[in-house]
Amino acid sequence: MTTSLLTDLYELTMLEASLQSGVSSRGSSFEVFTRSLPAGRRYGVVAGIARVVEAISNFKFNEDDLEYLETTKHLNKETLKYLSNFRFSGNIWSYEEGEAYFPYSPIMRVEAPFAEAILLETIVLSILNFDSAVASAGARMVSAAGTRRVVEMGSRRTHEYAAIAAARAAFIVGFAATSNLKAGQIYGIPTAGTVAHAFMMAHDDERAAFTAQILAQGPATTVLVDTYNIENAIKEVISIAGTSLGAIRIDSGDPAKESRTARALLDILGATKTQIVISGDLDEFSINELSHEPIDGFGVGTRLVTGSGAPTANFVYKIVAIDKGHGLEPVTKLSAAKVTLGGRKFPWRVLDSNGKAVMEYLESIGSPETSVEIPELETKKLRPLQRQIIRDGEPELKTQLKDIRIFHQDSLNELDESARDLASGQSSLDTVLRDSRGHLIKASN
Amino acid sequence: MTTSLLTDLYELTMLEASLQSGVSSRGSSFEVFTRSLPAGRRYGVVAGIARVVEAISNFKFNEDDLEYLETTKHLNKETLKYLSNFRFSGNIWSYEEGEAYFPYSPIMRVEAPFAEAILLETIVLSILNFDSAVASAGARMVSAAGTRRVVEMGSRRTHEYAAIAAARAAFIVGFAATSNLKAGQIYGIPTAGTVAHAFMMAHDDERAAFTAQILAQGPATTVLVDTYNIENAIKEVISIAGTSLGAIRIDSGDPAKESRTARALLDILGATKTQIVISGDLDEFSINELSHEPIDGFGVGTRLVTGSGAPTANFVYKIVAIDKGHGLEPVTKLSAAKVTLGGRKFPWRVLDSNGKAVMEYLESIGSPETSVEIPELETKKLRPLQRQIIRDGEPELKTQLKDIRIFHQDSLNELDESARDLASGQSSLDTVLRDSRGHLIKASN
Numbered sequence: 001m002t003t004s005l006l007t008d009l010y011e012l013t014m015l016e017a018s019l020q021s022g023v024s025s026r027g028s029s030f031e032v033f034t035r036s037l038p039a040g041r042r043y044g045v046v047a048g049i050a051r052v053v054e055a056i057s058n059f060k061f062n063e064d065d066l067e068y069l070e071t072t073k074h075l076n077k078e079t080l081k082y083l084s085n086f087r088f089s090g091n092i093w094s095y096e097e098g099e100a101y102f103p104y105s106p107i108m109r110v111e112a113p114f115a116e117a118i119l120l121e122t123i124v125l126s127i128l129n130f131d132s133a134v135a136s137a138g139a140r141m142v143s144a145a146g147t148r149r150v151v152e153m154g155s156r157r158t159h160e161y162a163a164i165a166a167a168r169a170a171f172i173v174g175f176a177a178t179s180n181l182k183a184g185q186i187y188g189i190p191t192a193g194t195v196a197h198a199f200m201m202a203h204d205d206e207r208a209a210f211t212a213q214i215l216a217q218g219p220a221t222t223v224l225v226d227t228y229n230i231e232n233a234i235k236e237v238i239s240i241a242g243t244s245l246g247a248i249r250i251d252s253g254d255p256a257k258e259s260r261t262a263r264a265l266l267d268i269l270g271a272t273k274t275q276i277v278i279s280g281d282l283d284e285f286s287i288n289e290l291s292h293e294p295i296d297g298f299g300v301g302t303r304l305v306t307g308s309g310a311p312t313a314n315f316v317y318k319i320v321a322i323d324k325g326h327g328l329e330p331v332t333k334l335s336a337a338k339v340t341l342g343g344r345k346f347p348w349r350v351l352d353s354n355g356k357a358v359m360e361y362l363e364s365i366g367s368p369e370t371s372v373e374i375p376e377l378e379t380k381k382l383r384p385l386q387r388q389i390i391r392d393g394e395p396e397l398k399t400q401l402k403d404i405r406i407f408h409q410d411s412l413n414e415l416d417e418s419a420r421d422l423a424s425g426q427s428s429l430d431t432v433l434r435d436s437r438g439h440l441i442k443a444s445n
Numbered sequence: 446m447t448t449s450l451l452t453d454l455y456e457l458t459m460l461e462a463s464l465q466s467g468v469s470s471r472g473s474s475f476e477v478f479t480r481s482l483p484a485g486r487r488y489g490v491v492a493g494i495a496r497v498v499e500a501i502s503n504f505k506f507n508e509d510d511l512e513y514l515e516t517t518k519h520l521n522k523e524t525l526k527y528l529s530n531f532r533f534s535g536n537i538w539s540y541e542e543g544e545a546y547f548p549y550s551p552i553m554r555v556e557a558p559f560a561e562a563i564l565l566e567t568i569v570l571s572i573l574n575f576d577s578a579v580a581s582a583g584a585r586m587v588s589a590a591g592t593r594r595v596v597e598m599g600s601r602r603t604h605e606y607a608a609i610a611a612a613r614a615a616f617i618v619g620f621a622a623t624s625n626l627k628a629g630q631i632y633g634i635p636t637a638g639t640v641a642h643a644f645m646m647a648h649d650d651e652r653a654a655f656t657a658q659i660l661a662q663g664p665a666t667t668v669l670v671d672t673y674n675i676e677n678a679i680k681e682v683i684s685i686a687g688t689s690l691g692a693i694r695i696d697s698g699d700p701a702k703e704s705r706t707a708r709a710l711l712d713i714l715g716a717t718k719t720q721i722v723i724s725g726d727l728d729e730f731s732i733n734e735l736s737h738e739p740i741d742g743f744g745v746g747t748r749l750v751t752g753s754g755a756p757t758a759n760f761v762y763k764i765v766a767i768d769k770g771h772g773l774e775p776v777t778k779l780s781a782a783k784v785t786l787g788g789r790k791f792p793w794r795v796l797d798s799n800g801k802a803v804m805e806y807l808e809s810i811g812s813p814e815t816s817v818e819i820p821e822l823e824t825k826k827l828r829p830l831q832r833q834i835i836r837d838g839e840p841e842l843k844t845q846l847k848d849i850r851i852f853h854q855d856s857l858n859e860l861d862e863s864a865r866d867l868a869s870g871q872s873s874l875d876t877v878l879r880d881s882r883g884h885l886i887k888a889s890n
Contacts, residue, residue, distance in 0.1 A: 020661040158607070160571035181457075309754040
């Protein structure tokens with residue numbers, strides 16, 4: 001399927017007007033960034049880059065697409081002809097997936113003729129805003145869980161395709177598995193899941209249900225023990241499965257109290273290795289509150305896929321430079337409160353001698369290929385943050401999800417310990433821009 | 446594409462265990478409902494029903510799906526064979542799309558052998574939870590806007606496919622148009638859109654940009670006037686387009702102040718019919734605050750597609766009856782705080798003599814085909830709320846979106862005026878269940 005109609009109409013009417021004025025062929029540079037993190041958050045996590053690359057590869061207008069556009073009467077024949085031959089030919093750089101980001105981090109830079117760059121706005125933002133919102137929430141949940149396993153099970157609480165992207169974003173930030181089979185099929189993410197209360201209630205009694213599950217799935221399975229009475233259920237299931245039962249899941253009640261009672265009972269019954277999994281409206285805060293309880297794993301759904309209060313990353317896609325005949329020159333919107341810092345920005349993470357991040361540094365001078373000399377920062381190490389993902393329209397990205405998971409942990413480990421605090425706080429790093437006159441400007445909120 | 450893997454693994458492991466126990470073939474009844482509305486909301490709006498019907502029609506396991514499932518090693522050969530022949534053969538009833546709902550409204554009832562009903566849980570909930578969250582938020586925005594036109598433009602702030610469903614849900618509750626082209630193509634929703642700031646900034650000056658847009662799109666277009674200075678822009682664009690200019694859009698600053706200033710200036714310039722459109726992080730509350738300003742239309746994005754603070758409708762899919770050999774009998778979970786009212790429930794909206802809704806009434810006795818006699822309610826009119834949408838596996842739904850829009854307004858008009866208040870309140874209707882013993886139980890939160 002083509003992705004070209006996953007787009008706002010105004011990208012096409014702008015294209016048409018720019019073909020009219022000739023601005024369509026001007027070189028341009030657009031950046032993706034957010035002006036602020038969600039309230040109280042200390043960092044965000046980039047996700048969706050590989051999905052953007054794939055969407056751009058399929059950003060073509062087929063006959064059905066063109067036929068539909070013709071029926072809207074919004075566009076003239078010249079524009080439709082341009083679209084029929086459309087293929088993105090520009091260059092795109094981005095932060096790596098899994099990388100931490102901060103206010104004004106330019107997580108993506110698109111450079112192409114204006115007509116091409118403007119067409120990509122909606123699809124780029126849709127993907128990055130959703131995937132990064134989930135990754136940013138998920139990273140805090142994984143931090144809160146510490147060494148305990150966290151499983152993504154939110155498919156039912158978001159759009160059926162968004163669910164697949166959510167599972168992918170969660171896996172990037174360290175979730176162990178997903179309940180979503182399509183995510184397993186497409187991305188090779190491990191899948192997990194056991195039974196719902198309906199299964200228990202459809203049987204004559206709990207004993208019949210446990211017996212069926214253990215015969216089908218083996219004793220290593222996870223059984224659901226809170227349909228009627230948790231203690232009775234634990235005794236029943238251990239009598240059937242024996243002490244090699246994999247895990248029990250508790251989905252209701254007070255998880256702190258229930259997990260302690262269950263652990264004591266399992267131990268008395270000799271099932272000392274049977275794990276306890278908790279689910280039911282968990283988020284980073286409730287996971288954190290349960291950190292000293294005898295819980296081995298968490299199933300997280302609703303609050304993950306809805307970004308734990310921040311369901312979109314609020315990224316914008318803004319023009320920062322245009323070639324009016326003398327090469328790419330900065331552009332800046334003057335009116336109103338929404339300030340856009342004009343000009344192309346090449347981002348670096350400044351690290352101290354211990355390898356800890358101390359600043360998000362944006363350089364307006366030079367290009368990512370040239371080395372940067374910053375007198376103010378001379379004793380610091382600089383790690384470049386963007387790499388090219390599309391060159392002359394062709395994808396350059398070959399990262400594996402398992403490598404992204406490792407990269408994500410490395411990126412978080414660079415941050416000060418306090419970045420992992422769940423309590424409301426400021427952005428963990430200040431973002432500082434050296435503008436084209438060489439002045440340093442603190443850009444973060 | 447098949448929809449069968451847009452599913453949680455546990456639906457399939459439950460299937461396998463139920464094949465093991467023989468429970469797979471037991472007749473069962475599942476209901477979709479929410480235990481509470483989002484905090485402060487007075488009603489919700491059902492959306493996504495037609496999408497559920499379509500998803501169920503495509504709920505088949507093709508060779509790729511089965512091959513993937515085999516690689517997971519979660520399922521045995523008998524289960525895979527069952528899935529290879531799977532086709533839903535049951536019956537489904539639901540509320541109409543656009544209908545108002547309340548806590549415990551059974552917005553859908555699925556009746557089928559347990560194996561079939563359990564497989565549909567995830568896909569049914571994904572669709573209804575997302576679509577209804579958007580519709581529920583959007584209905585309040587449309588109410589707040591009154592006679593002014595509201596356009597959906599949130600594609601960039603949600604997953605790229607969720608954006609299509611969001612546009613559809615918004616159209617159901619009365620949005621006039623969408624920016625999303627795919628929604629236009631698939632559902633025939635009118636599309637709207639003009640230009641972004643990037644377009645203005647890519648030109649040598651505003652005059653060049655306005656000229657290009659008006660030449661391409663004609664003077665009836667909507668121009669963006671807040672790139673540099675709003676008053677200068679208005680004077681410039683009227684000098685080019687003349688007083689027949691369609692509309693100006695203001696996307697920043699204080700919309701109350703800016704709209705008044707702009708209206709005065711447009712009138713002085715003779716452009717008395719040129720409309721003023723406002724956009725930029727609007728929601729039902731900010732639209733309401735602007736109700737006395739000279740504003741003709743609103744563009745709403747982020748807050749719509751994220752459900753204005755409630756990004757999921759929190760519907761659950763619960764077994765309410767199972768046939769253990771004596772016909773469908775109620776089942777109820779006993780433990781913990783999450784009470785499920787067992788038994789099939791046939792819902793009616795109770796209307797007073799003025800046609801105003803006074804109660805959501807759920808009848809446990811009889812079936813939707815039989816007439817209901819309720820002594821307590823004898824002077825009231827009863828409107829049935831469910832109708833069959835799938836019969837023996839075959840879709841029965843043929844509703845047009847334009848009819849759903851009308852039905853939605855009728856459903857809201859039945860509610861007391863106070864239902865449209867934006868301030869926090871209780872559910873507009875109480876939900877009352879007459880259980881199988883004839884007792885009336887107030888079920889709402």
